[in-house]
Each structure stands twice: as C-alpha cells, then as structure tokens.
Amino acid sequence: MSDIINANPTILNPSDLPTRSESRKKQSSSAHIADKISRLPTSKSLLYDPFSYYPGEDSAYSSGGSDQDEDDDEDETAAEDIDEQEIYDLISTISDPEHPLSLGELAVINLPHIHVTHAPPTPQNPHPMSHVLVEITPTINHCSLATVIGLGVRVRLEQALPPRFRIDVRIREGTHQSTEQVNKQLNDKERVAAACENETLMGVLSNMLATCK
Amino acid sequence: MEPAQLYLVAIDRDPEEAAQIAKATAKRLENKELILLSLTKSLGEYLTNDDRTIRAKAIGFYATVLTALPPSLLSSAQGTSEILHPLEDEAGLKEVCHGLLAIAGMSRFQPEDAQMVARSVLKSCDLLKQPQGSRYLVYQVMDKILSEQREALKRMGPDFATGYVELVANEKDPRNLMIIFSNLKVIIVEFDIEDCEEQVFDACFCYFPITFKQPPNDPYGITAQDLKDRLRECLQVSSKFAVFLFPQLLEKLDSHSANTKKDVLQTITACALTYEKSIIANYWATLWDSIKYEVLNASDDDLAFEALDAIRAIAKSLSAKLTTVMRTSSLDKYLRAVTKECLTQLRNPTAKQAKPSASILSAVAVASPVAHATTIQAVLPGLSTTYDGLEEIAKQRSMLQAMLPLFDATAQVYGVWGDIEYPPSLNNSLEAFKDNLFEIYSRALMGSAKEEVSFRLAGLNGLTKMSRIKNFFADNEIGLIVQFFDEIVLTDEKDEMRDAALESLLILSRLKPSLIMEITFPAFMAKLPDREEDEKSYDMTLSALAQLSVERPVFQVLLTRIFNKLNIVLNNKSGPGYPFALLSSILYVLRRKHETGKDISTHYTRIVPELITRTIIPLSNGSSGNALSHEAVLEVTGNIASLIIRAMDVEKQTEVVGELFKIFVAQTESAIITSDKEIVAKEFKPLGEDTSLQQASTIIIFASAVAATRREVTLPLDNLQKFVEKLVLLSRTPKSPGHRRALLRLIAVIINKYFTTPEDRAFLAKSTDEMWEAVKSADSPETASSLPALFWIAKALALRNDKLADPIVGRLLGILDNKDLGVAVGRGFEVLLSDDPLLSKENFAVVRLLSQQKLFVFCVPKLVEGFKAASSAAKKNYLHALSSIIRNVPSKLVLAEIDTLLPLLLQSLDLEDSGIKTASIDTLSVTVTEAAGLVSEHISSLITRLLAASSPSEVNTVKVRSAALRCLSIFPSALKIDVVIPYKRQIMRALLKPLDDPKRSVRKEAVECRARWFALGEPKEDD
Structure with a gap:
C-alpha cells in the first residue's frame, strides 16, 4: 500500500457523526x-x-x-432491539486501511445506508432470523480497497452480532466501477472463508478493527 | 621526625591521621613556629624523589597544608613556584591542583601568579591522558583563577582563549563540561577573541547537539537538559557567532532525530531573542525558509510548537525599537514573506497546510504590537476575500477556524476585558475589520442549518474569542452575542452547541458580569415554570443558571430570583421535585465557590435563616408542611447549611449552633427564625416523643448543621451524655428510616468529636454494654432496636481508632450466625466502613489514618473463620458483611488478604443478591490484574460463574451482567496465554448469548469481551 489511492478524501467532523441521542447525560x-x-x-x-x-x-x-x-437506574425489563444506530456504532469506528481515520469520518459508512429487519417473533420461534444490510460508499469509485473494507465490516459484524443475524455487505449502487464483482466476493461464504485464511490480509484487517470501540 | 616524613608514613596507613599532621603543620605556620621556606626545604628531597608516588604524596602534603592555612597568611610568590614546578609531572596532578586551588584562594594571590598558573596549566597538560577526576580538578583550577583574577587573564591576550580551547578539546565528561561551558561563556563575553572567534565557537558547537543520556544512579545528577542549557548560553551570548552558527544549525535541522531538531529550534529561538536585531535582520530569510517547513509539514506537534516559537522569536527580535509600522523595516520584510506564504496556503482552507499557516500567523502576530498590526493588515483583507468566494461549507468552516488563532493573538497583545495593564499605544488593527468579522461569524452561528454543528461551533468560537478582546466590541455588540448564546443554550437541539454556548457565557460572565445579569438572567428565569411540571422544563435552565452564578454579584441576583421563584412554586402547591431542584442549584453554586477557594460563610445571613424559617413555619402552624419538609428537600437544605457553617470560624459557629439548639432542642425563641418566633418556640418540637413525622424529620437539617462544627466549639448543653441518651432512645422508635438515620448520624458526630474524656468513654462503655444485653436477648430485628445505634457508635469510635470500638464490633461479628438477627447484622456492616458525608474530615470529625485498615484487619479473619463454621443459611450473612467491608476499603488491602478471601468471593457469586454479586465481581476484576497467579488456580470455576452471571435473570441485573463481562474481558491481557487459551472456544461460544442480550449496554460489553478473546489467536490443536 505504498501508493495512496485517494490522497485527499473529504472528512466529516467527528461532532457531525450520528449518535444515539438518549445518551445525553454521558455526553x-x-x-x-x-x-x-x-x-x-x-x-x-x-x-x-x-x-x-x-x-x-x-x-x-x-x-x-x-x-x-x-x-x-435502568429499567431492567424493557428490551432494546439491535437497530441501525447500533450497527453503525459497531462498524463506523473501523479504521480506513490507508488513512488514520474511521470509516464513519470518511463517510464510507453512513447511517441511512444501514438497514436492519427483524421478523416478528412467534410462539414457535421466539428468536426469528434478523437481517442486516450494510451498503458501503468507497471514497472514490475505483478504490481497490473497497473489498478489504467490505471484508472488515463483514468480519466485525460476524464477531459482534448474535448468530441469528444474516449479514449482507454491499457496495452502494453507483459508487464503484466494479460493484457487482466486489459484492460477489463479499457475500460468497467460501471466498470470505478463504480470505480469512490469508495471514497478510488478516493482519490488515486486525489493524483496521483495532480501533473499534 | 619532620612533619613531611610523618605525613608520608601515615598517609597509606591512616589518611585521617595524615590529615591531622598536615593541619598541625598549618597551625604551626600560622603561629609562626615554622616558616614556609623550611617546610619546602624539608620537602625538597621528596619532591625530587625518583618514585613518582612519593613525589605525589609530598605534593599532597604540601597542598593539604596550604588548604588548611587562612587565606591571608601567605605572601604571593611563596609556594606558588614550588607547587607549579612539578606540574609537568603527571604523577601528582591531583595534589598539585589541590595546592593551586588553595593558593588561588589566598588573598595575596597576585595577577602575575594567576598568569603564571594559567600559562603553566595551558602549556603543560596533556589532559586526555588523565582520569576524568583529575581533569575535573584542573578545570576547577581554571575556573577559580577565572573568577579570582579575570583581569589578569584578559591581559594575556588571545593566548588564553586559544590555550583554553586546546586544553579542553575532546573533553566528554558531563561534570567537566558543565565547568567548561560556563568558563567558555565568560571567555566569549569578556575576553577579546576577535582573532579566534571561530576556534572558540567550534569548541562549543562541537558538542551540539547534546546526545548525553543521564545514566541511572548518576552521582552528579547532571541531566542532558543542564548540559543543553549551558551550551546554549555559550551560543546565544554573542551575536558574532551568528555567521558560524545559523548555517550549521540549519544543516542539522535536516536531521531525522526529533531530539536534534528540537534542540536546533530551541537554540534558534534563544539566539533570536538575544542576538542584536541587525544580525537577525541578515538571517531571517534563510531561517524562515527552513523553519517554516517544520510547521507546514509537521508530523510532530511538539516540533511544530518549537518551530512556531522560533518564528515568533525572529519577529520579536526584529520588532525591537519599532513603534509604528514601517514599510522599510526588516520586520516588515520578514512579515511580508511570512504572510504571503501563509495567505497562499490559506486560499484552500481545507488543505493540510492551512491550519499550520494559521498558527504561523498568530505566532508572528503576538510578537509585538507592530508585528500584530503588520500581520493583520497584510492578511485580513485577503482572508475575507477568500472567504467570500468559498462555496462549500467545509471550506468556509475551515477558514473561520483558521482565523480563530488570530483573535487569541489579538487578545494576547491588546489584553482582555478587566486586564489592568495599559494597552499598547498602537491602535488595534483588527478594529478595521470588526464589523465584517462580526457579520460572518454571526451568520455562521445563527444563519446556517442546525445540522452544521462544526460550522456553527466555529462561528460561536469566533464570537467568543473576539468578545474577550479588550475595547474591541462595544457592550451592545457583546450584548447581542450574549443573546445569541442564550438562545442556543435554551433552545438548541444539539448538546454540543448548548454546552459550547454555555461555556462561552461562562467566559463572558467573568469578563462582563453585568451583561450576563441584565440579559441572560431575565431570559433564563423567564424560562423557569411557575409550577412543577415535567423535569425537562427546568433542569437545563437551572443547570445553566447555576454554572453562571459562581461570581459573587451574579450569585446575589440568582439568590433573589430563586427565592422568589420558590415562593411562587410553593404557593402553587408544588411537589418536592421542583423545589428540590431550585435549592440544589444553590447548593451547586456554593460547592463550586467553595472548591474555587471562595469564602462562602458570608452567605449565611442571606440563605440559612431564610431556608430554615421557610421550612419550619408551616410545620408550626399545625399543618403537615409543604414540599420543603419532604426528606429529599430537607437533605438539600441541611447540606446547604452544613456547607456554609463549615466555612465559619469558631466564634461564629458557636453563635449559630447556639441559635440552632434554641430552635431544635431548647424550644426558645431564636434569631434564626425571621418571623413568628414565638409560635415556633411554642409549637415546634422535633425531639418531642409525640411529635409529627414532618417535625421529626427536620432533624435532618439539624444533624447536618451540627455535624459541620469545629471541635473547639462547645455545644450549648449542660449534659451531653443525657442528650445522647435521649437521641438513642428516639432512634429506637423512629418516625421514618430517614428520621432514624439523621438521629444516628447526630449521635455518631457528637460521640466522635466530643466524647473524649475518661468519663465520657466510661459512659459509652456502660451504655453500649446495656444496648448489647438488650440486642442479644432480642428475638427479631424489630425488638433489637438498639442494633442500629450500636453500629453507628462503633463507627464513630472506629474512625478515631478508639479501642472501645473493638468489643462492639467483635460482639456484632459474633451474632452473624444468629438465626433471628444474623441477616440484620450482616446488613448493618454496610454502615460500619462506608464513607458518611457528615462524619468526614471536612466536617472536622476525627478520622485517623488507617482506621479503615484497622477495622478491616480486625474483621476479616473473624469473618473467614465464622464463615467456615456457619450454617449454610447463615453463610450469606457473612458474605454480606464481607462484601460491605470490601467495597469500602482500598483494593490494596483486599489484595493483601486475597488468599483467604478468594474462596468466599467465589461463593458469593452464587448468592441471590445483585448488590453483593456486583461488588464481588468488581473486586475480582481488580484481583485478576493484581493477583494473576492466584486467579489462574481458580480460573475454571471463575469462568463458569462469570458466564453464568452474564445471562439475564432476576438477580443478574444489567449491572451484574456488565460487570461479569467486563471482568471476563480482562483475562486475556492479564493472565498468561497458556492459562487462558484452553478456555477460548468455550468462551467464544458462550458469549454468543450475551451478544443477543436485551440490553444494549450489556451487548456492548459482550462485543468488547469477545473481541479481546478473539484477538488471542488460535488454541493449538493438541490442547
């Protein structure tokens, strides 16, 4: 990664990133x-x-x-579902592989591009499958690191979400010249598994994930 | 035997005796029993002896004798030549130096002698062959003659300087260098070195940069910084060095070592500030060209900071003697170069170089009023034009931010409101741009979309910074800004904006208190509702008001307004919530004032009688009172009274306490009650047995107030013992738990502070014995009504390390397994060690060092033993007591006993009590890091229990689950990898469940915990 692919990306100010508003007493x-x-x-x-x-x-x-x-004195009983903001909090702090900035600050991850759907629980199945779709926006449309970023997001979510979640990570339509190819790679179980065997790649990923909060 | 001979014999055997011989010889010389000539004669044969050690010893004798002589005794030439003679002789160098040091200190040491010594030293020494200790002495000799006979040395011409430089060449010892540098400085400043400037310069600069690292246990305590400072003094002391120094420094600035760069920049700064202006005028261009690079492309904030210092120092130097902007001055040329470069960079304000450029501009602007004027006039028109042409908000924001440092610089040059120093005579150039700046920053703050937080913040910061500058904005302009800020604090939906606006109002409240009182207060007070509503309607406003009211005049206004509001609210039959908040805001301000070192006792008259009267009067009318007699509100009132009384001196406290006793105890008329004194005296009986709950509860105020008294104050009672007895009696039949707690605290306070005489202690021993008898024979917690008092009395005594506490605590420990009382006793231990807000050092209670530790050491073995013997039903009482104790002592204490405690802690995780569980897990978390070895032995059962505690249930509350997961997440980093790795799979699997916890905060801990375990790597297959 000696050549920086996008040397001058637009950066969002940390105070402009979306946060959960109810945490006001902590802020x-x-x-x-x-x-x-x-x-x-x-x-x-x-x-x-x-x-x-x-x-x-x-x-x-x-x-x-x-x-x-x-x-x-939290209300002990009220359940809080996993929602888009929670997914955002999980992945927006991942570091970009080439800038010392988070995916949130670089607007690669955006709250409106995260979608969580829960199937209603039934008596037979109190914990039905849930689905999360994350669309990432590469900083420039020929970014060859899009796959790596997508993989990082995927690995993070697989580690952090309960198994009932189906995880879908895609490149946002029209933001990359080879969207389909990348999407195929990101959602092919075997390719992902193979990628996770690659030690160099895992080294890059663990650096990216090291900043997760 | 001759003394010389005696000395030579003695020196190897007993240096002490040899020294005595030399001293005696000196005495004889002094008394004229001996003349120097015969002494030297007698030494003669030794001084020429073939054996160099004998020669050295002889000189040593001579030197010791000379040192012991009074400085006025010797006439000049005497001795000098003898001692110098063997200087070529390496053997006795040390001794010779001692002799020379002694001679140079003599009052008749003549200029010629000094020259002679100097010449001999410079000529004859090949110092590098000598050990550093000897060299040290040689340098000391030079140092000595330099300070004693400087003029004589100067007369030696350049020979001395060049000779000295040669003498010290290649010296590396830090202690020696310290002397050399200070001598070199003298030579540079005072000697004529015109012919050998470069040589002298090289002698100094060859040490640059100092890379010395102080070795551990260095006996001389010389740091690298000491050496750097001394060397720098040599370099900066003469402008003539500039020609050699600057080119070489700039070359070294290309170094890769941050340390070297820092040293270079600091040296440039030092030199710029001391060299003559004309010199700096020759060099600013080359200096600027190199130094700017260190700011614009800085990778290291520290270095950028040093570089900015250097850039500022150059401007400062060039500003000398200038009183107005002059187009031809060197300062003007320098600043034109600087501003041109920075302006170019700032054309694209989001580029990387923009922010450093802004820092450079502010650095030069603070150098002097003229530099400020030149900079502002050069850049502001350009910056404004650029700003007007920017379209993207991100760029506009960056531009606004880039100008902020210039406002700070202006405040630094022209002062802030309230500064008493006279402003510079030069007019503030920023004033020409005032209206424009006001306009663009106001528009950014008030005229942009609410979501643009950082843009609006830039606007807000700009307005705040400009408002600070003295005589810049007019009061009506600042008033407008205050209104902007008010509006944001009251209505903005972004926390960050509200906080920043309030922060700005706080700054302005110190500089312009009248504007805050006139504009902000009415606006904020108008926001406060007149009756109790949803708490959101007043909490932020009260919080803002309280924070703004720390300054005295503002606080007075706040008090008036709050009391008025309180009246209205109470008339509207408010619940306790709103009055509680109103009073709490007063308490908050008092605390803040106290923390910032202000005397709050002066607020007594305004606040305490007012609050007490308002609380008591309604209760004396036979009614059940109003919201002020709610326990929570009573607590706040008590805290306010306590805080104020605490700040009073003994005399004033005695007076106030006297009045309080009149109201609460004696039932006579008191000056504190501001109206209807007689009714209160007649109807208000809080300590009466048949009093109402509301009247009784006011003891909360009384206890808080009395707790704040100094120990020197005598309580106005004839018989304190009787009073305590009465309080104990009342505590057995309390009207409410809060009532009882107030009574018990009052008892504890009085005992801790005032029951110190043998009679008092005898009384305590007797009455606690009686209480114990009653408790022991009770068959339920209700009938053991003295139990709480026993705990509180024990607490009061234990705090002052009073032995009387031990039997009480011992007895209480003994009935933990009692089936009727054990539970209550176990809980009682919560009282014993917890910090009590009233019984504190700040309140003048006797709190001895280590009192907690003593109690801990006393209780723990008994608890552990009792636990082992206890029935399974009673075990949890022990655990409860233990948990209460552990929570209240430093973890260091717990760790000392962790061997015995760990099994108990593990068992307490099986209890059905969330509080104990959380406490135990917290203790275990400390243990994992601090006693990793021990934990490793129990790791299996610990992991099982923690995983169990992480799944939701009645007992496993959010707190328990979070604590358990947090504790588990410490394992991977705290314990050895081969200890934890076998559990990795089990844990990764088990943590899938908490990942789906109903609570978000727990899920967050689970994610974190899982990531830590994941990072461990794969367990080996054969594990």
Missing part, C-alpha cells in the same frame, strides 16, 4: 449537572436504610453516599 457536562440538580433521589435510595430491610427488595447498593452510579 454533556451541563446536562450532567442538570441531572444532579433536578433529579429527585428515588424513594428507594432516599429511604434506604440497611436496618429496615424488607426481603425481596433490591439491596440498593447505589445509595450510601456514592452518587457515581445513581444515574443508571
């Missing part, structure tokens, strides 16, 4: 203070007293003066 110091000021302690932690314990109650370790954990 913003001001919101954090707001939380501290306005969040009435739950009766559980306020009235917590080790000497008036009723069996069946959580022992409320979050009380006792440590306020660092108080803010994640």
Whole structure:
C-alpha cells in the first residue's frame, strides 16, 4: 500500500457523526449537572436504610453516599432491539486501511445506508432470523480497497452480532466501477472463508478493527 | 621526625591521621613556629624523589597544608613556584591542583601568579591522558583563577582563549563540561577573541547537539537538559557567532532525530531573542525558509510548537525599537514573506497546510504590537476575500477556524476585558475589520442549518474569542452575542452547541458580569415554570443558571430570583421535585465557590435563616408542611447549611449552633427564625416523643448543621451524655428510616468529636454494654432496636481508632450466625466502613489514618473463620458483611488478604443478591490484574460463574451482567496465554448469548469481551 489511492478524501467532523441521542447525560457536562440538580433521589435510595430491610427488595447498593452510579437506574425489563444506530456504532469506528481515520469520518459508512429487519417473533420461534444490510460508499469509485473494507465490516459484524443475524455487505449502487464483482466476493461464504485464511490480509484487517470501540 | 616524613608514613596507613599532621603543620605556620621556606626545604628531597608516588604524596602534603592555612597568611610568590614546578609531572596532578586551588584562594594571590598558573596549566597538560577526576580538578583550577583574577587573564591576550580551547578539546565528561561551558561563556563575553572567534565557537558547537543520556544512579545528577542549557548560553551570548552558527544549525535541522531538531529550534529561538536585531535582520530569510517547513509539514506537534516559537522569536527580535509600522523595516520584510506564504496556503482552507499557516500567523502576530498590526493588515483583507468566494461549507468552516488563532493573538497583545495593564499605544488593527468579522461569524452561528454543528461551533468560537478582546466590541455588540448564546443554550437541539454556548457565557460572565445579569438572567428565569411540571422544563435552565452564578454579584441576583421563584412554586402547591431542584442549584453554586477557594460563610445571613424559617413555619402552624419538609428537600437544605457553617470560624459557629439548639432542642425563641418566633418556640418540637413525622424529620437539617462544627466549639448543653441518651432512645422508635438515620448520624458526630474524656468513654462503655444485653436477648430485628445505634457508635469510635470500638464490633461479628438477627447484622456492616458525608474530615470529625485498615484487619479473619463454621443459611450473612467491608476499603488491602478471601468471593457469586454479586465481581476484576497467579488456580470455576452471571435473570441485573463481562474481558491481557487459551472456544461460544442480550449496554460489553478473546489467536490443536 505504498501508493495512496485517494490522497485527499473529504472528512466529516467527528461532532457531525450520528449518535444515539438518549445518551445525553454521558455526553454533556451541563446536562450532567442538570441531572444532579433536578433529579429527585428515588424513594428507594432516599429511604434506604440497611436496618429496615424488607426481603425481596433490591439491596440498593447505589445509595450510601456514592452518587457515581445513581444515574443508571435502568429499567431492567424493557428490551432494546439491535437497530441501525447500533450497527453503525459497531462498524463506523473501523479504521480506513490507508488513512488514520474511521470509516464513519470518511463517510464510507453512513447511517441511512444501514438497514436492519427483524421478523416478528412467534410462539414457535421466539428468536426469528434478523437481517442486516450494510451498503458501503468507497471514497472514490475505483478504490481497490473497497473489498478489504467490505471484508472488515463483514468480519466485525460476524464477531459482534448474535448468530441469528444474516449479514449482507454491499457496495452502494453507483459508487464503484466494479460493484457487482466486489459484492460477489463479499457475500460468497467460501471466498470470505478463504480470505480469512490469508495471514497478510488478516493482519490488515486486525489493524483496521483495532480501533473499534 | 619532620612533619613531611610523618605525613608520608601515615598517609597509606591512616589518611585521617595524615590529615591531622598536615593541619598541625598549618597551625604551626600560622603561629609562626615554622616558616614556609623550611617546610619546602624539608620537602625538597621528596619532591625530587625518583618514585613518582612519593613525589605525589609530598605534593599532597604540601597542598593539604596550604588548604588548611587562612587565606591571608601567605605572601604571593611563596609556594606558588614550588607547587607549579612539578606540574609537568603527571604523577601528582591531583595534589598539585589541590595546592593551586588553595593558593588561588589566598588573598595575596597576585595577577602575575594567576598568569603564571594559567600559562603553566595551558602549556603543560596533556589532559586526555588523565582520569576524568583529575581533569575535573584542573578545570576547577581554571575556573577559580577565572573568577579570582579575570583581569589578569584578559591581559594575556588571545593566548588564553586559544590555550583554553586546546586544553579542553575532546573533553566528554558531563561534570567537566558543565565547568567548561560556563568558563567558555565568560571567555566569549569578556575576553577579546576577535582573532579566534571561530576556534572558540567550534569548541562549543562541537558538542551540539547534546546526545548525553543521564545514566541511572548518576552521582552528579547532571541531566542532558543542564548540559543543553549551558551550551546554549555559550551560543546565544554573542551575536558574532551568528555567521558560524545559523548555517550549521540549519544543516542539522535536516536531521531525522526529533531530539536534534528540537534542540536546533530551541537554540534558534534563544539566539533570536538575544542576538542584536541587525544580525537577525541578515538571517531571517534563510531561517524562515527552513523553519517554516517544520510547521507546514509537521508530523510532530511538539516540533511544530518549537518551530512556531522560533518564528515568533525572529519577529520579536526584529520588532525591537519599532513603534509604528514601517514599510522599510526588516520586520516588515520578514512579515511580508511570512504572510504571503501563509495567505497562499490559506486560499484552500481545507488543505493540510492551512491550519499550520494559521498558527504561523498568530505566532508572528503576538510578537509585538507592530508585528500584530503588520500581520493583520497584510492578511485580513485577503482572508475575507477568500472567504467570500468559498462555496462549500467545509471550506468556509475551515477558514473561520483558521482565523480563530488570530483573535487569541489579538487578545494576547491588546489584553482582555478587566486586564489592568495599559494597552499598547498602537491602535488595534483588527478594529478595521470588526464589523465584517462580526457579520460572518454571526451568520455562521445563527444563519446556517442546525445540522452544521462544526460550522456553527466555529462561528460561536469566533464570537467568543473576539468578545474577550479588550475595547474591541462595544457592550451592545457583546450584548447581542450574549443573546445569541442564550438562545442556543435554551433552545438548541444539539448538546454540543448548548454546552459550547454555555461555556462561552461562562467566559463572558467573568469578563462582563453585568451583561450576563441584565440579559441572560431575565431570559433564563423567564424560562423557569411557575409550577412543577415535567423535569425537562427546568433542569437545563437551572443547570445553566447555576454554572453562571459562581461570581459573587451574579450569585446575589440568582439568590433573589430563586427565592422568589420558590415562593411562587410553593404557593402553587408544588411537589418536592421542583423545589428540590431550585435549592440544589444553590447548593451547586456554593460547592463550586467553595472548591474555587471562595469564602462562602458570608452567605449565611442571606440563605440559612431564610431556608430554615421557610421550612419550619408551616410545620408550626399545625399543618403537615409543604414540599420543603419532604426528606429529599430537607437533605438539600441541611447540606446547604452544613456547607456554609463549615466555612465559619469558631466564634461564629458557636453563635449559630447556639441559635440552632434554641430552635431544635431548647424550644426558645431564636434569631434564626425571621418571623413568628414565638409560635415556633411554642409549637415546634422535633425531639418531642409525640411529635409529627414532618417535625421529626427536620432533624435532618439539624444533624447536618451540627455535624459541620469545629471541635473547639462547645455545644450549648449542660449534659451531653443525657442528650445522647435521649437521641438513642428516639432512634429506637423512629418516625421514618430517614428520621432514624439523621438521629444516628447526630449521635455518631457528637460521640466522635466530643466524647473524649475518661468519663465520657466510661459512659459509652456502660451504655453500649446495656444496648448489647438488650440486642442479644432480642428475638427479631424489630425488638433489637438498639442494633442500629450500636453500629453507628462503633463507627464513630472506629474512625478515631478508639479501642472501645473493638468489643462492639467483635460482639456484632459474633451474632452473624444468629438465626433471628444474623441477616440484620450482616446488613448493618454496610454502615460500619462506608464513607458518611457528615462524619468526614471536612466536617472536622476525627478520622485517623488507617482506621479503615484497622477495622478491616480486625474483621476479616473473624469473618473467614465464622464463615467456615456457619450454617449454610447463615453463610450469606457473612458474605454480606464481607462484601460491605470490601467495597469500602482500598483494593490494596483486599489484595493483601486475597488468599483467604478468594474462596468466599467465589461463593458469593452464587448468592441471590445483585448488590453483593456486583461488588464481588468488581473486586475480582481488580484481583485478576493484581493477583494473576492466584486467579489462574481458580480460573475454571471463575469462568463458569462469570458466564453464568452474564445471562439475564432476576438477580443478574444489567449491572451484574456488565460487570461479569467486563471482568471476563480482562483475562486475556492479564493472565498468561497458556492459562487462558484452553478456555477460548468455550468462551467464544458462550458469549454468543450475551451478544443477543436485551440490553444494549450489556451487548456492548459482550462485543468488547469477545473481541479481546478473539484477538488471542488460535488454541493449538493438541490442547
């Protein structure tokens, strides 16, 4: 990779990348203070007293003066489905093989180009198959690294998603001169398996994946 | 025997004795019992002896004698020639030097002597043959005569300088170089070296760059930086070196070593700042040509920074004596070259060189007012034109960002609001562009799409930076900017924008507090609702107000407004949430003020009586009070009172505590109550047995306030023991858990701080004995009503390492297996070691060092032993107690005992208690890294349990699952590969399940954990 294929790509500012909005208390110091000021302690932690314990109650370790954990009284039961943003978070931090930038910053991975579909669970099959489609946009249309990037995305998703997911990684229509060829390579199980046997290639991939958060 | 002879005999056998002999000889010389001539005579035969060691020893004797003489004794010529004579003789070099050092210090050491010494040293020494210790002495001799007889040496002409340079050639020892460099500096500055400039320069520059690395255990403690600094002083001290120095430095700038480059740049900076302006005027062009490369193509921020320093130093040097912009000045020529280059680069503001170019411009702009004016006039018209022609937002953004450093530079030259220094006499050139800049930055901030966060941020930053510059924007312009920022803080949907705008308002609140009070406060207060609504409607606004109110005048305004709002809200029958938030914002500001070192005790009058009165009056009217008597709100009020009282001195505290006791204990009229004093005195009885829950709960405020008193304050009670007894009694029949906690804290505070006399301790021993008797015979936690008090008293005592704590804790440990009380006792241990906000050092409680450790060491063996013997039902009480203790001591302590604790920790993972489980897993996580060997022995059962804990259930809450996965993810890096690799397949397979966990945060941990294990590589097939 001595010759850089695209030496001057357009870069998105990290603050312009899509994020999950509900994590506001983690992002913003001001919101954090707001939380501290306005969040009435739950009766559980306020009235917590080790000497008036009723069996069946959580022992409320979050009380006792440590306020660092108080803010994640998460609702234990509500399920959160794997959605597009979660897929985006998994793969947008992969590094580009030729720039010290993430695929998200280079707009190779874009939130609107990720599609997740869940089949409705039935009593017979409580965990039906799900499908995820990721379309990647190479920085330039003759990018010979598109296959490597696609493979990186694929490997990352295979490691990070539960087995009930069918994974589909494609080059976005019209963004590459040999879209079909690359797509064939990326979704051919045997070719992918063969690629994963190639040590040089795996070395490149593991460098790309090393920055995943 | 002659003393010389005696000395020679003694020196090998006993140096101490030899030294004594020499000293005695010196004494005799001093007392004129001996004359020097006869001494030298007697030495004569040894000085010419064939054996060089004898010669050396003889000189040593002579030198020691001379050193011991008072400096005024010898007349000049005496001794000098004798001692110099053998200088050619390598054997005695060390001793000769000692002698010379002694002679050179004599008051009658004459200029001629100095020249003689110098000549002999320079002529006769082939120093490189000598060990470095001897060379050190020679250099010391030169150093000595240089400082004693500098004028005489100067008269020797260039001979001295050239001689010295030859003498020190090829020296490499750092300690010697330190002396040499400082001598060379003297020679360069004071001696006439016109004929040998290059020679002297080479003698210095041959050491550049210093690559010395300080060896470990270096006895001299000389660092590479010491050497660099001294060498640089030699190079920078004379402008005449420029002709040799700059070309060679620039050559070395091509080096690949970052260290060398850094050294070169720092040297250029130093020289630019000390050389004469006329010299720098000759060299700026070549310097700029090379140095700019280091900024524009920098791969290393550190180097770029040094290069910018050098570029700035050149501008500074060329600015000397200039008071106005002059087209013909060397500064003008230099800056024209710089600005032209940077402007070209900035035409494409998204290119890589744009940002460094902007840094260069700001670097030269801060060099001087004239440099600032020249730079601004040269670049701003060009930058504005370029900006107007840009179409892509990314480019516009980069351009706006590129101009930001120039605003900082202007603030540096012309000061920020509130600076008292006089601004430069030269007018601020940026003013000519003020309106245009205001316009484009405002448009970027307010006139672009909401999604363009970084573009808008650039606008916001520009406006903020320009607002700081003193006398730049008018107040109405800053007022407009403040309005922009207000609007963003209140309505923008992007967190980043809101945070940045608030940050900017904070900056402006320090520079222009009146604008914040006049514009921001009304705008923000108007946003606060009048009645309790969804919390989102006020939390951000309150947070912003609180952050803005740290400055005193602003805080006063905040107080007024918050109290008014509180009235309205309470009249509208609010729930506790909103009043809680209002008061919390006051608490927040007080904390911030306290953290920044401000005296908050002065806020007492405005806040504490006001809040206490408002809380108590409704309760004294027979009603059940309002939102202020909700426990959470009482806590905040208590914290506010506590924080303020804590900051008072003893006298003021005594007064306030006296008043508080009047209200809460004595039931007399108090000055704190601002209205209806008599009614309060009559109707408010929080410590009465038949009082209402609401009145009783106000003890929360009282406990917090009393907890803040200094130990020197005497509590206004005749009998403190009786008072504690009463509190204990009340704590046995509490109105609510919060009420009880307040009472128990109050008891603990009083005992910890005030029960120190033998009588008090006897009282404690007796009453805890009685409580114990009652607890022991109880058959349920309800009847063991003194149990909580016992724990709190033990806590108060243990904190000050009081032995009285041991029997109490020992007894409590003893009933962990009691089938009726064990559970309650196990939970009680949570109290014992946890940090209590009231019983703290900040509150003047006695908290001894290692008190936690002592308690830990006391409890753990008993717990482990008891655990082994306990019935299976009672085991979990031990684990509960253990877990409470472990959570509250530093992990270092736990690790010391981990051998015995690990089995218990593993068993606690099987308990049906999420809290204990999380705590144990957290402890195990530390253990995995810190005690890898031990963990390796238990790895199989540990992995099984952690995997089990990672699957969702009633007990395995999100916290437990996350902790388990996090712990598992430490294994691959913390343990040896052959220990973990056999488990890789099992784990990779098992982790597929948490990848599908219903909770996102757990899935994230699972992905991370799996990636770590995946990275381990493949297990060998035969494993």
